Structures are given as structure tokens and as C-alpha cells.
Amino acid sequence: QKEVEQNSGPLSVPEGAIASLNCTYSDRGSQSFFWYRQYSGKSPELIMFIYSNGDKEDGRFTAQLNKASQYVSLLIRDSQPSDSATYLCAPHSSNTGKLIFGQGTTLQVKP
Amino acid sequence: NAGVTQTPKFQVLKTGQSMTLQCAQDMNHNSMYWYRQDPGMGLRLIYYSASEGTTDKGEVPNGYNVSRLNKREFSLRLESAAPSQTSVYFCASSRTSGAGSSYNEQFFGPGTRLTVL
Numbered sequence: 001q002k003e004v005e006q007n008s009g010p011l012s013v014p015e016g017a018i019a020s021l022n023c024t025y026s027d028r029g030s031q032s033f034f035w036y037r038q039y040s041g042k043s044p045e046l047i048m049f050i051y052s053n054g055d056k057e058d059g060r061f062t063a064q065l066n067k068a069s070q071y072v073s074l075l076i077r078d079s080q081p082s083d084s085a086t087y088l089c090a091p092h093s094s095n096t097g098k099l100i101f102g103q104g105t106t107l108q109v110k111p
Numbered sequence: 112n113a114g115v116t117q118t119p120k121f122q123v124l125k126t127g128q129s130m131t132l133q134c135a136q137d138m139n140h141n142s143m144y145w146y147r148q149d150p151g152m153g154l155r156l157i158y159y160s161a162s163e164g165t166t167d168k169g170e171v172p173n174g175y176n177v178s179r180l181n182k183r184e185f186s187l188r189l190e191s192a193a194p195s196q197t198s199v200y201f202c203a204s205s206r207t208s209g210a211g212s213s214y215n216e217q218f219f220g221p222g223t224r225l226t227v228l
Contacts, residue, residue, distance in 0.1 A: 008151070032215065034216060034217075042221075042222075043201055043219040043220060043221050043222050044154070044201070044219050045219070046216055046217075046218070049216060088153070088154070090217075092215055097161075097215075098144075098156060098159065098169070099215070099217055101146075101153050101154040101155075102153060103151065103152070103153040104153060
């Protein structure tokens with residue numbers, strides 16, 4: 001079992017729809033979780049982080065965390081073509097103190 | 112603030128050549144990291160430095176060495192490049208690292224695209 005699993009996609013949604021990106025992780029001790037966005041040919045940039053169970057909203061982005069199910073997700077409302085990118089999930093490992101990155105989900109938002 | 116900077120942006124090497132990738136951050140961060148990113152493999156940690164004066168191996172350290180020159184700078188050296196080291200290399204930094212620490216969001220540099228022929 002991989003430490004962090006994401007569906008590689010591509011996930012294709014029409015403009016204006018809600019995009020739902022999912023991530024599962026194996027380290028039950030992970031306490032903080034990060035979502036990075038990476039445009040093609042660019043470096044990852046942090047868009048959201050979440051520490052507590054439940055939802056955290058920031059503009060059009062909502063991160064959801066369920067530690068019991070070892071599941072974290074990112075919702076993007078009113079998706080725009082500019083949201084087309086790869087989204088990386090990264091739990092913070094309690095064992096090593098480092099971020100463990102998933103392979104990423106590629107999102108395509110079609111006009 | 113420039114954030115995290117990396118040089119060079121692109122490099123082509125022949126098998127067996129050596130080179131050093133440079134990274135610097137101006138955010139007064141304690142921890143710095145080197146990753147490589149290959150298609151379909153995600154980001155894999157090569158080496159990291161939790162604080163000035165310390166370095167530790169990550170997931171894929173073979174064929175690489177690092178130096179934490181000071182708090183700002185963290186370099187990655189390929190002593191004898193191999194085609195398997197063709198990749199995009201990212202440097203990152205965070206305020207802290209370690210189990211149970213807060214402020215462990217990592218900020219990335221623009222990357223170095225390395226091709227080994």
C-alpha cells in the first residue's frame with residue numbers, strides 16, 4: 001500500500017462545476033495535511049492546509065479531513081479553466097517529520 | 112522577497128560528469144529539502160536539512176550529496192551523473208520540520224531541469 005494515494009486522473013469537469021479531488025493516507029499519526037497545485041512545467045505552490053477534522057474553506061477551495069477514515073479531499077467550486085493543473089496531496093508524517101507527497105491528480109476544466 | 116531560488120534552470124550533462132545544484136532561501140527558514148520529480152512518480156525526497164549544520168537522507172539519496180552551507184543555502188551535488196538522474200529537481204524550505212512541529216508548510220523553488228546523456 002502506498003503511503004499516499006491519489007487518483008492520477010485526468011479528472012475532467014466543465015467550467016463552473018465542482019471538482020472533487022480525493023486522497024487517502026496510511027500514517028494514522030499524520031496531523032497536518034497540505035494541498036499543492038502544480039501547473040505544467042512549474043513548481044508546486046501551496047493552496048490549502050488543514051489540521052482538524054471537518055471542513056476548511058478558503059475562497060472557492062474547501063479542504064475536508066476525516067482522520068478516522070484517513071481521508072482528505074479538496075473541493076473546488078465554480079471551477080475555472082485556470083484551475084487546470086495537477087493537485088498534490090501531502091500529509092505531514094508524524095514518524096519522520098516530513099511531508100509525504102502523493103502522485104497528484106490532474107484536473108482539466110473545460111470551457 | 113525572492114523566496115526560494117535555484118540555479119541553474121536547465122542543465123545537460125554527459126554520463127560521468129559532476130555538477131552542483133544551488134538553492135537559497137530568504138525567508139529565514141530553518142529546514143531545507145531537495146526533491147526530484149519524474150513523470151508518474153510524484154515528488155521524492157532526496158536529502159533534507161532540518162536545521163543549519165545537519166543533513167539527512169531521504170527516500171532516494173544514492174548518487175547524491177548535499178551541503179548546508181549556511182542557514183540560507185543548501186546545495187545538491189551529483190558526483191558522477193547517470194542517465195537515471197535525468198529529472199526535474201526542486202529545492203524547498205520550511206520554517207521548521209520534525210515530528211509534531213507546526214509551520215511545516217514547504218515553499219518550493221522554480222526547479223532545475225537536468226538531462227544526463
